Amino acid sequence: MQNLKDKVAVITGAGSGIGRALALELAACSCKLALCDRNDYTLNETRRMAADKGAAVLATPFDVSSREDMYNFAAEVVQVFGCVDIVVNNAGMTLIEEKLEHTTFSDFEKVWKVNIWGVLHGIQAFLPYLKQRPEAALVNVASIFSTAAYPKQAPYVASKFAVRGLSETLRQELAGSGVVVTVVMPGGVKTNIVHNIDTPDTTTRDRLASRFDKLAKTSPETAARCIVAGIRRKQPRVLIGSDARMVDLIVRIFPGRYERIIQKLLS
Secondary structure (H helix, E strand, O other), X not given: OOOOOOOEEXXXXXXXXXXXXXXXXXXXXXOEEEEEXXXXXXHHHHHHHHHHOOOOEEEEEXXXXXXXXXXXXXXXXXXXXXXXXXXXXXXXXXXXXXXXXXXXXXXXXXXXXXXXXXXXXXXXXHHHHHOOOOXXXXXXXXXXXXXXXXXXXXXXXXXXXXXXXXXXXXXHHOOOOOEEEEEEXXXXXXXXXXXXXXXXXXXXXXXXXXXXXXXXXXXXXXXXHHHHHHHHHOOOEEEEOHHHHHHHHHHHHOOOOHHHHHHXXXX
């Protein structure tokens, strides 16, 4: 997909972070945008910013964990723009650190509703429309921790492994079609994902956010440019950041020992 002009691009989680940066990057490529986020205020901010760049923008607030809302959104996008060319399942969340033995089922459910079911909803709601196009892109944002686990984040890590599994399964099933499936594996990107953790333990959240801010080296704008380049080049996967490339290399070279190496890097 070399030319993105006038393509219709759907982005979930577009209210901030990578989603907002991607909306603005695609607006600069003359794409038409269909954006969603559960935060109406920040979503409307993104809408205004993209419109200022000359993009036609549809912005609909809802939670991607709602299958019904996602299907309604897909129908709305097609009604407004007539087609869909690009879908980026970007919305995601995480929790404060906790060992697996103490992590509750509700904690898993809270993360998986967004990180797994939200992606699956986006895939199944939009895939019929993508398949109607001569060429199309389906992009699922996972994490570099979809290839390597790390401690005290079992719900998040498991969800991102699942996103990569869904993506690679779907890529095989769509072989020979015009739909290119890309899985994105960012390292630390300077977003508010940790700051936005919903927890009464604000002290722990703020401590984790401070550590994350120090470790995250990649800007959302850089991540967005990498994703757009991956769409243009029809890449099956996109690694974002030197930290992601390092972890990917460590796992490839030391598949049986990478856990010890990662724990040293995180300590």
